[in-house]
Amino acid sequence: MRIRALVAAAAAALIVPAVPAFATETPSPTTDPSETAAVEPTSAPDGTEETDEQPPAETQPESQPETQPEAQPDTEQQLEPRAETLVEEPTEPVRTGLVITVPTPTPAPGATFTVTYDVEDPTVLGTTINATWWILASDNTAPDGPQTTPITLDADGVGTIQATMPAKIGAYRFWGYIEGDAGATESYSADLGSNDVTKPGVTLSRSLSTFYPYPDGYRDTMSVKMTFNEVVSYTAKVVTEGGTLVRTLGSSSSFQGAKSYTWNGYNNAGNRVSGIYYIRVDAKDPAGNATTARISVGASAKKLTWKTYTKTVTARDALNYKYVGSCSTLKAPARSDWAGSRGLRSNVRCKAPATSARATVHTENVKCLPKSVDGNYRNLSLKHYGGRPKGYTKDVYMVSHVLRPSDWSSRQRHQFGNSIKWKTMASVASPNSLIQSRFSTQYCPAVWWTAGLNSSSRYDVWKYSVGIQYRVLA
Missing domain, CATH: 2.60.120.260 (Galactose-binding domain-like)
Incomplete structure (x- = not known):
């Protein structure tokens, strides 16, 4: 079907940058000058001027067919015949005001989800309508290839299809269109987000459950070790039971593995504190899944005596x-x-x-x-x-x-x-x-x-x- 081919071409244009349909040609430097050169006027031998006027038709002698000499091949260069390709001008697809709605939050890997198609003018599609779509990864590949299924639109032009999220963890977008026996809509793309719905794992351990910040050389500091099982952005801080910030330990916008911080028992204002506190770590993976982990530690006011x-x-x-x-x-x-x-x-x-x-x-x-x-x-x-x-x-x-x-x-x-x-x-x-x-x-x-x-x-x-x-x- 010609329309299907044109719409498929339009769909590919969303992924690959389109080449302009028409380009301005620059005259070739090999154009024959005689085709464009001006003719210089010449004077008649008797001193009369030549004129552009032609004699009346009835006074002109009957033209005789001229015998053209056969063209002789150029012994220095053979001219190849020029092959011309006829390019058919593309036809505009039918526009129906298609809007596609995908679910939020992002479906889990391998989960089936519903996509809603809302067509402003469904009458231009005809009676037999199909929906075609791709679920594209961040590198524009479609792990499960294109899929096509019949779709039924109600009187308001609304219909649904069932799609399946790829099993591989990653960020995806839904891209597709619908077509009927009378025409096809413009394509539409919608972000699905990442199908990673697993919270990052954070493990905390501390060197001391109680330490003594007074600077006398005995357990003046404690250290906390945090281990992340995937790449995350995180912040690490000391807070009270109610979550009030006491000391900022550190942060990173992208980190995976183990990281340790040391706390000397002083707050952000530089004052030594005492009591029960918590080392709290807030982590978020690239898919937006967030985890908060904390571990208690006692800062004692006692000192060696x-x-x-x-x-x-x-x-x-x-x-x-x-x-x-x-x-x-x-x-x-x-x-x-x-x-x-x-x-x-x-x-x-x-x-x-x-x-x-x-x-x-x-x-x-x-x-x-x-x-x-x-x-x-x-x-x-x-x-x-x-x-x-x-x-x-x-x-x-x-x-x-x-x-x-x-x-x-x-x-x-x-x-x-x-x-x-x-x-x-x-x-x-x-x-x-x-x-x-x-x-x-x-x-x-x-x-x-x-x-x-x-x-x-x-x-x-x-x-x-x-x-x-x-x-x-x-």
Whole structure:
């Protein structure tokens, strides 16, 4: 059908830029000058002027047919005959005022949807009417090709067809026209939008659930990591429970993957804040699907403060391990008036002098300490109360060591004599290396020390005192 061909040509013109129907021709430089050159007048030999007037017809001699010589071929150049193509001028399609209405929001991938055709003057179409359409991707390709179906218009010129959204995610537009046995309408295009109806996925994680913005080096900041499963535009900010903006963290107009931001607990005005807040991320994909995700975080007003701990325990309560040579004893209690005391007695069971091992009595002692929030301690003081046994007159001694847990080597060695009083076994300003399990969540931090003697010495220990400073949040 001629009309169908013309309308199809018009449809293609919507996709491919149309070539102008007519173009202004420029004369060819090879045009024969004799066809346009002016004729110069010449004078007659007798001096009379030539005139354009022709003699009367009746006085002119009867014209005789002239014999034209045969055209001789040009030996230098053969002239090819010019082939002329007749181009039929296109006929205007019938105009009916077609309006196409597509649904909103955009149908999902593979979904069937209704398109409404509204024709202002349906009478010009005739009785048999077909609708033809394409669903075009952003690159003007039609994944499912053109489709044609009969359409029935009511008295007002309104009819519908059922179309199917392509299954592939993308942005599309509907393009089509209708035609009848009496003519066809102009084409019409309508944006369908993107058939991506899935919200972008946003995953949030934070380094700390509570942090302490006071600048003392302990958990002064927290970081949040956000991961996007597709390209999105997003904003990240700190807000209150009610959504009031506290701090802007960052944004991007196009991002996919993981991104982290750090918050120091200050608001946009530069003031330190405290309380429960939310890291909120608002993301939107190119199809307009939006997602909001948030995660809570506590900004505490507390700060690190040094606190002093002092504890006194009996020798019995501090004892963790003992070694008593076969010639020695560990008397419990050392004295009847010292409950919980221990008496170290070297070489009291043998008549002859004993070897060092048999004459040795040795105790290993331990005391748990309070947990320091950042694992730091200072100013360790370790003392004992004791001396020469009651009623014993000879000189005595005892040796103590503080143990380093990393290799259990001895540190802070001290030797003590006869007098009964509080005596310092260790005084360490920076004792972190002497504290076991400073960062453990399973065991208590602890300090370890030994007390022992040999060579027939005797010594009574009643109590130990442990003093130390540790850090708390207050």
